[in-house]
Amino acid sequence: MSITLDQVTKYYAGAPVVNDVSLDIGDGEFFVLLGPSGSGKSTLLRAIAGLAAVDHGRIALQGRDVTHVAARKRGVGLVFQNYALFRHMTVADNIEFALRVRRMRARKRRARRQELLRLVALEGLDDRLPAELSGGQQQRVAVARALAHKPEVLLLDEPFGALDAKIREELRRTIREVQRELGITTVLVTHDQEEAFAMADRIGIMNLGRLLEIGAPNELYSRPQTRFVATFLGAANLILARRTPDGIQVGAATVPTADQGPGTREHEVVAVVRPEEIELAATREALTTGYLARGTVDEVVFSGALESIRVRLSDGAQAPLLAYSNGNVTPCLQVTRTQPERRSFGVRPGQSVAIGVRRVHVLPTPLSSFTACAPSTEQAEALAHAPLLGELAARMKTRIVTRAEPGLGLGDAPCEGAGSFVGTTVIAASPDTAQRSEWLLRCGAKDLLVLPASAPAPQRVLIHWLGEPARTATLAVSASVLRHFAAEAVYVGIVAGSSGSQRPRGMRALLDARSEARAVHGLEMRTELRFGDAAQELAQRLAEAPAQMLIVGVSDLDRFAERFGALLDGGRWPVLIVYRSAP
Amino acid sequence: MSFRQPSVLPGFGLTLGFTTFFLSAIVLLPLAALVAAAGSMHAKDLLHVVLSARAIGSYKLSFGASLLAASINLVFGFVIAWTLTRYEFPGRKLIDALIDMPFALPTAVSGIALTTVFAQNGWIGRYLEPLGIKVAYTWLGVTVALTLISMPFSVRALQPALLEVQRDLEDAAETLGATRLYAFRRIILPTVLPALLTGFTLSFARAVGEYGSVIFIAGNLPMKTEITPLLIVIHLEEFDYQGAAALGLVMLLMSFAVLLTINLLQAWGRRRLVRTGR
Numbered sequence: 001m002s003i004t005l006d007q008v009t010k011y012y013a014g015a016p017v018v019n020d021v022s023l024d025i026g027d028g029e030f031f032v033l034l035g036p037s038g039s040g041k042s043t044l045l046r047a048i049a050g051l052a053a054v055d056h057g058r059i060a061l062q063g064r065d066v067t068h069v070a071a072r073k074r075g076v077g078l079v080f081q082n083y084a085l086f087r088h089m090t091v092a093d094n095i096e097f098a099l100r101v102r103r104m105r106a107r108k109r110r111a112r113r114q115e116l117l118r119l120v121a122l123e124g125l126d127d128r129l130p131a132e133l134s135g136g137q138q139q140r141v142a143v144a145r146a147l148a149h150k151p152e153v154l155l156l157d158e159p160f161g162a163l164d165a166k167i168r169e170e171l172r173r174t175i176r177e178v179q180r181e182l183g184i185t186t187v188l189v190t191h192d193q194e195e196a197f198a199m200a201d202r203i204g205i206m207n208l209g210r211l212l213e214i215g216a217p218n219e220l221y222s223r224p225q226t227r228f229v230a231t232f233l234g235a236a237n238l239i240l241a242r243r244t245p246d247g248i249q250v251g252a253a254t255v256p257t258a259d260q261g262p263g264t265r266e267h268e269v270v271a272v273v274r275p276e277e278i279e280l281a282a283t284r285e286a287l288t289t290g291y292l293a294r295g296t297v298d299e300v301v302f303s304g305a306l307e308s309i310r311v312r313l314s315d316g317a318q319a320p321l322l323a324y325s326n327g328n329v330t331p332c333l334q335v336t337r338t339q340p341e342r343r344s345f346g347v348r349p350g351q352s353v354a355i356g357v358r359r360v361h362v363l364p365t366p367l368s369s370f371t372a373c374a375p376s377t378e379q380a381e382a383l384a385h386a387p388l389l390g391e392l393a394a395r396m397k398t399r400i401v402t403r404a405e406p407g408l409g410l411g412d413a414p415c416e417g418a419g420s421f422v423g424t425t426v427i428a429a430s431p432d433t434a435q436r437s438e439w440l441l442r443c444g445a446k447d448l449l450v451l452p453a454s455a456p457a458p459q460r461v462l463i464h465w466l467g468e469p470a471r472t473a474t475l476a477v478s479a480s481v482l483r484h485f486a487a488e489a490v491y492v493g494i495v496a497g498s499s500g501s502q503r504p505r506g507m508r509a510l511l512d513a514r515s516e517a518r519a520v521h522g523l524e525m526r527t528e529l530r531f532g533d534a535a536q537e538l539a540q541r542l543a544e545a546p547a548q549m550l551i552v553g554v555s556d557l558d559r560f561a562e563r564f565g566a567l568l569d570g571g572r573w574p575v576l577i578v579y580r581s582a583p
Numbered sequence: 584m585s586f587r588q589p590s591v592l593p594g595f596g597l598t599l600g601f602t603t604f605f606l607s608a609i610v611l612l613p614l615a616a617l618v619a620a621a622g623s624m625h626a627k628d629l630l631h632v633v634l635s636a637r638a639i640g641s642y643k644l645s646f647g648a649s650l651l652a653a654s655i656n657l658v659f660g661f662v663i664a665w666t667l668t669r670y671e672f673p674g675r676k677l678i679d680a681l682i683d684m685p686f687a688l689p690t691a692v693s694g695i696a697l698t699t700v701f702a703q704n705g706w707i708g709r710y711l712e713p714l715g716i717k718v719a720y721t722w723l724g725v726t727v728a729l730t731l732i733s734m735p736f737s738v739r740a741l742q743p744a745l746l747e748v749q750r751d752l753e754d755a756a757e758t759l760g761a762t763r764l765y766a767f768r769r770i771i772l773p774t775v776l777p778a779l780l781t782g783f784t785l786s787f788a789r790a791v792g793e794y795g796s797v798i799f800i801a802g803n804l805p806m807k808t809e810i811t812p813l814l815i816v817i818h819l820e821e822f823d824y825q826g827a828a829a830l831g832l833v834m835l836l837m838s839f840a841v842l843l844t845i846n847l848l849q850a851w852g853r854r855r856l857v858r859t860g861r
Contacts, residue, residue: 051754051757072759077758080754086755102760146758
């Protein structure tokens with residue numbers, strides 16, 4: 001492996017800007033770190049270069065641990081967005097800088113310089129000053145300069161950012177050719193997905209300091225695992241669908257999926273429908289694909305090869321529970337069509353159309369939508385407007401519905417819609433939270449979020465489960481929550497009894513939890529070991545610092561209110577309870 | 584070549600007129616008067632005044648202390664400007680504002696304050712005394728006063744230049760294998776050199792002309808701690824206007840010579856840079 005990152009973390013003003021990133025980049029690989037601005041990708045690149053010290057974790061280049069090695073001894077070449085050429089030096093002096101530092105003979109220096117200038121197609125410009133070159137030429141000089149000392153790794157920090165489109169494409173090709181010719185391991189940082197697609201062998205997508213997904217471009221595009229990747233990489237319609245024994249039920253359509261197991265429990269899922277996978281026709285009968293719903297054309301934008309259309313779903317269509325696009329929850333679908341499609345069925349704004357879907361991809365995320373639940377409708381409405389819940393829903397690009405449950409808080413009252421809980425149920429914290437939680441869980445709620453009034457966004461999320469049946473689900477839910485907050489994840493292992501004799505067993509449990517979280521759920525987490533009663537230890541740990549949240553898995557409801565009273569009642573922290581009983 | 588440069592702002596004729604008028608009225612005419620006053624002397628008298636041992640002693644002190652003060656500011660002004668532009672720390676804005684204090688303070692106040700601190704029983708002076716170092720009433724005191732009042736010039740000249748040296752340049756040098764010292768010598772210093780020289784020039788010019796603060800701390804012993812501006816004032820108080828003008832003329836010529844040298848050096852440096860670039 002050329003570059004190995006192991007749980008690399010960097011804090012800025014107390015918040016993690018690079019959060020537990022682990023990554024292996026192979027020899028000669030062209031790896032692209034893609035993410036929006038502020039996602040931590042540039043900081044990660046600077047950490048690899050040695051220009052930013054990491055607060056936690058390890059960095060190795062060619063198997064050599066360089067975590068505490070100075071940048072000048074790491075053997076990396078770095079190219080900056082603004083070129084960072086030495087303006088008082090000629091092109092030749094710029095390129096030879098690294099060689100001069102290494103006291104190379106003048107003749108050998110000149111030979112190396114000629115070779116590099118040929119490589120970046122700038123022969124004969126040796127004696128120019130950077131100010132006399134165009135932006136594209138300057139960046140070529142910067143690339144040649146970064147390669148002069150034959151680094152093992154080439155790092156490019158948004159190298160095309162300051163260039164116009166045409167030059168950008170040309171330089172992109174040059175860099176790709178140089179990279180292939182030299183076979184040098186390269187990491188490019190960009191926020192431009194088109195650039196990432198064009199250059200990468202593999203792409204790693206970052207958001208909020210976490211490395212969310214890694215994969216080949218087409219793999220990430222067609223089978224994203226997270227909401228963020230689905231919407232960041234190309235356009236996507238996110239739809240709340242139901243997984244049924246026959247397939248994925250999206251609106252009126254049921255699309256069979258490959259991974260359909262016979263024993264799958266029916267539940268709500270988040271489906272991704274790419275704009276190009278949607279078909280429009282005049283009537284339901286004219287569709288060649290599964291019918292989704294009827295809609296009205298809102299807007300048609302012509303953009304050369306493709307035509308993009310916004311279709312508003314008709315009110316009567318109870319079908320797609322929700323479609324999400326561009327930061328707002330709207331009942332609109334994005335559709336793109338090719339010219340042949342446009343010619344066979346032209347549309348204009350205001351027209352009523354039938355909508356069909358060709359292909360649906362289901363995200364494995366366990367958190368689909370939120371249901372704010374309270375004894376009365378007014379209270380449920382108020383809860384739905386809680387800032388933290390609103391924030392979470394907005395980041396997850398999902399919706400919040402309300403539900404009045406008059407039996408909530410009455411103790412042993414029977415619940416009305418038993419078993420019909422959809423998505424994550426949310427209740428406000430109260431003096432008898434534990435009892436209310438038990439009541440809802442017995443009613444059929446699976447994931448239950450207890451929200452104190454005015455809880456801040458969590459900076460640390462503690463994870464724990466009681467009972468093995470809840471393990472997988474707890475990890476999956478934790479991974480999903482942590483993708484949406486710049487918080488650190490800590491698995492708290494708790495062993496009953498005194499510390500001495502139980503320590504080895506506890507440590508083993510921690511390692512198991514950590515490796516499962518990483519392998520199966522793509523979640524990097526720290527671990528802690530404590531001794532004593534689970535609920536008590538968790539309450540104690542939560543009291544230690546502000547802005548913490550707890551995700552706790554439970555597998556049986558026996559004496560639930562009694563066991564968790566100390567943890568839940570009074571509502572000092574947000575707690576997400578994941579309940580999965582043994583089958 | 585056209586005399587007139589195209590500009591978006593109209594009124595070239597008017598503004599050039601104002602420029603020449605003001606320069607003439609407040610710079611050239613007084614200087615001409617100075618030259619005329621000195622020129623009305625007999626050559627022998629003139630030489631007698633400007634080459635007297637007392638006058639030569641004062642030139643040495645004035646120009647020597649000013650060059651020393653400007654050199655001190657070259658180094659410490661750089662450090663201060665570097666700290667203020669590169670680091671974010673509590674109180675940075677306050678320190679940045681304090682830099683300008685010597686501008687705003689009446690120079691006599693600076694002089695009295697310095698004397699209080701550096702006198703034999705002053706806050707700092709009392710600790711220097713046992714070491715045999717006397718500051719107040721020696722040439723050292725003169726240098727301290729000149730350093731203080733000319734310090735803002737070198738800091739303010741450097742700050743914008745240092746802001747322009749991007750962090751990236753140092754980072755690039757570091758990834759290419761340069762040590763910090765090497766990067767400083769080969770990258771940062773060449774980039775800010777023009778600003779350094781400008782700061783030096785301004786500091787020096789300010790120090791040479793200083794009067795108010797120095798006379799309080801210098802002690803004003805003829806031949807030892809007497810600066811040329813003070814000698815001029817002494818001549819004036821004796822109603823020897825011509826003698827004063829003669830000394831003034833010498834100061835004018837020497838200052839001009841120093842400033843011209845620095846400017847030529849700067850221009851030569853720029854040319855050399857461009858030539859090696861070709």
